[in-house]
Amino acid sequence: MTPRVTVYEVGPRDGLQNEAVTLATGDKLALVGALADAGLPRIEATSFVSPRWIPQLADAAEVTAALPRRSGLAYAALVPNARGLERLLAALAARGEGIADVAAAVVVSASESHNLRNLNRPVAGTLAELEALVPAARARGLPVRGYVSTAFGCPYEGRVDPGRVAEIAHRLLALGCAQVSLGDTIGVATPRDVRALLGRLLPSAPAAALALHLHDTRGTALANVLAGLEEGIETFDAAVGGLGGCPYAPGASGNLATEDLVYMLQGMGLETGVDLGRLVAAGALAQRLAGRRLPGRALQAALAARGG
Numbered sequence: 463m464t465p466r467v468t469v470y471e472v473g474p475r476d477g478l479q480n481e482a483v484t485l486a487t488g489d490k491l492a493l494v495g496a497l498a499d500a501g502l503p504r505i506e507a508t509s510f511v512s513p514r515w516i517p518q519l520a521d522a523a524e525v526t527a528a529l530p531r532r533s534g535l536a537y538a539a540l541v542p543n544a545r546g547l548e549r550l551l552a553a554l555a556a557r558g559e560g561i562a563d564v565a566a567a568v569v570v571s572a573s574e575s576h577n578l579r580n581l582n583r584p585v586a587g588t589l590a591e592l593e594a595l596v597p598a599a600r601a602r603g604l605p606v607r608g609y610v611s612t613a614f615g616c617p618y619e620g621r622v623d624p625g626r627v628a629e630i631a632h633r634l635l636a637l638g639c640a641q642v643s644l645g646d647t648i649g650v651a652t653p654r655d656v657r658a659l660l661g662r663l664l665p666s667a668p669a670a671a672l673a674l675h676l677h678d679t680r681g682t683a684l685a686n687v688l689a690g691l692e693e694g695i696e697t698f699d700a701a702v703g704g705l706g707g708c709p710y711a712p713g714a715s716g717n718l719a720t721e722d723l724v725y726m727l728q729g730m731g732l733e734t735g736v737d738l739g740r741l742v743a744a745g746a747l748a749q750r751l752a753g754r755r756l757p758g759r760a761l762q763a764a765l766a767a768r769g770g
């Protein structure tokens with residue numbers, strides 16, 4: 463049996479929220495449709511954060527209500543607070559019966575300064591909020607995915623203690639998150655850091671309950687994927703074309719590009735269910751909509767090879 467790896471697409475949310483352009487709702491849905499056509503099993507589609515904070519995702523309700531239904535495909539939407547959860551539930555009601563294919567995603571940073579800048583409260587305050595929010599989402603039938611941001615390094619504090627990250631990840635799992643994704647928000651991790659953090663978590667958390675959310679800012683994302691695979695991790699986040707950039711380093715790569723991840727996994731004989739040719743088509747669409755050359759290397763190589 464071919465080992466299976468889950469590619470968790472975050473471009474429509476994590477990518478677009480960090481792009482300068484704001485896409486029309488129809489263009490966002492076209493991008494989601496292209497990603498669904500490529501066979502991605504998980505797509506984080508939008509965020510129910512206040513439009514005052516992230517105007518690019520102000521149409522979260524319209525996007526959610528119109529997400530295409532595909533067997534084997536599940537979505538997620540970021541939910542920062544109780545108000546966001548209510549907005550997500552209203553959008554799902556507008557979408558009609560069967561909400562089982564949309565998960566709520568929640569986020570907390572491992573470093574105090576990043577959490578303060580990002581969520582406007584200390585880490586303990588966010589965890590206290592999540593203590594109510596995660597069970598509330600689950601009680602309404604939504605699976606919940608947790609993110610730990612700055613899991614390897616913080617733009618304000620530097621290196622982050624893996625013991626602290628492990629503690630927060632365990633807390634999210636104990637609250638009822640089905641999976642916790644460990645985010646290298648500023649792309650500083652190396653394989654040794656990945657092994658060190660997973661070494662703290664895997665003795666007490668199943669590998670399926672963990673994911674890696676890697677950024678390629680310094681070119682280490684795929685090396686870190688390999689380290690994760692070797693430790694038993696089965697889920698990796700990525701954004702089509704490397705959509706999103708890095709908010710802390712203008713011009714630098716942010717999210718690992720989905721095409722780069724899928725190219726490597728397929729070459730290693732790992733089954734993803736993703737059609738790389740169709741994924742490149744989605745990447746070409748993302749690039750056209752973003753209005754800039756996207757950093758994904760496998761995307762650019764494929765486009766160059768076809769003379770486009």
Ligand code: MG
Nearest residue numbers: 476675677717
């Ligand atoms: Mg990211």
